[in-house]
Amino acid sequence: MLLKIALIIALATEGSSYCLGRRDRNVCLLNPKQGRSRGYFKEWYYDQKTGKCSRFVFGDAVGSPDENRFSSESECNKLCRSEVPIYCFENITSNVRGRGSYKWTYISSNGQCVRIPWHGAVESGKNVFNSNHECEKKCRNPDFGPCAKGVSNWCKSMDTNWYRFDMKTHTCREMKWNECPNGDGNAFSLFYHCNQRCGRFILNKCQMPIQNMSTCVEFEPRYGYNHLTRMCEEFTGCADGGNSFPTVKACWKTCAGNSICAQDPHIGWAGAFPRYFYDINQNRCLRTYQLSSYVPGNTNIFYNLADCNSTCIANYTPGRIY
Structure with a gap:
């Protein structure tokens, strides 16, 4: 054996x-x-x-x-992915514990260059750059692939809607009447497919549809922001560079920091009136007792459990059209 x-x-x-x-x-x-x-x-x-x-x-x-x-x-x-220099895939962590200058590194999974504290010179052939421009030029731009390709203009109108990644707005959008596929890859029959291929280059993830970008091997509870309902919704997925956050708190704070659900509970003096507030750390509505019966309506305090749940807790519904 x-x-x-x-x-x-x-x-x-x-x-x-x-x-x-x-x-x-x-x-x-x-x-x-x-x-x-x-x-x-x-x-x-x-x-x-x-x-x-x-x-x-x-x-x-x-x-x-x-x-x-x-x-x-x-x-x-x-x-x-040979068109992208191999060093662009290195995972770089800050080498500074105290004060230091700032450099830039490319996060391939998110398609973004981010700033990190860094001490010392920048070595050639390393995923650390002196400027955001240099980082994007050497790593992000080659990584765009078909998302950076153009489309044909002045073509006949089509019966089928197509979608493309717009390099100016860094969003997926429907093709205009005078745009049509030209075989270079930046043309998708579904909005979902455009976001799946080019979504990691979208800066504002909160405006993206809630979807799994890749085939998840291990599933876990994730949270995505629905910009139509203005709520963070729970779904089953994995970290893949899209509208997906590991905690509901990260989702609320990133996408809707001014929402009453992202605020600290508005709890006054203890009293006899049962009221409810949303706990962003537990993603639950909890009961409290207040001295006053008044509920302002614009703070994290609710008359009843149903109001609290419907305002702050939601699950993603597959198939929703954005």
Whole structure:
């Protein structure tokens, strides 16, 4: 029995180390093969729907070079995202504990350059830059892929609606009457698909639809902001660079900081009148007792539990049209 286990481990180790030099980049366009076995091997594949490498559970311990399967995210990025310098995928943390100057680093999963405290010089070939402009030029702009492509103008009107990523507004929008697909990739038949491919480059995530951008391997409760109802809604998903926050508090504070649901509870002197407030840390409405029966209406205090729940707690409804 132990010999069989050792053999499986050895095969998995050998099979997961693919020689990139002998691999055709066309494998990046293939769908991942789950395999015939019923194993549970978490590795990586290139998801052309999102333009990045994602986790996938393979059933077979050993893959082959002609599959869209990689033993590490780095291997996947190197072959399938070769237009982006490999150092742009480095995860950089601040090297400053006290005061220091600020530099910029590229967060590929979110498609954004962010500022971090940094001490010392900037080394060449490292995901640290002196300016936001330099960071975007070297890392973000090559990562845009089809999202930065133009569309054909002065074409005949179409019966079918198409959507594109607008580089000026950094949002997905419906194509205008004189715009049509030209085969360069920045044309999507569904608004969902445009956000799925280009959504990580959208600066204001709060205006995006609530959707899972990629295939989640491990699901967890997430929270997205519905800009129509102006509420943070719970859904099941994963961190994938979209309108998705790990806590409801992060969602409220980021997207609707002025909402009464994001305010501290308006609790007065203790008394005999039962009232309710929204606890942003627990995502629950709790009871309190007040000396006064008055409820202002613009603070985090409610007459009854139903009012509190309907104002601050919501679940995402799949299929909602934005």
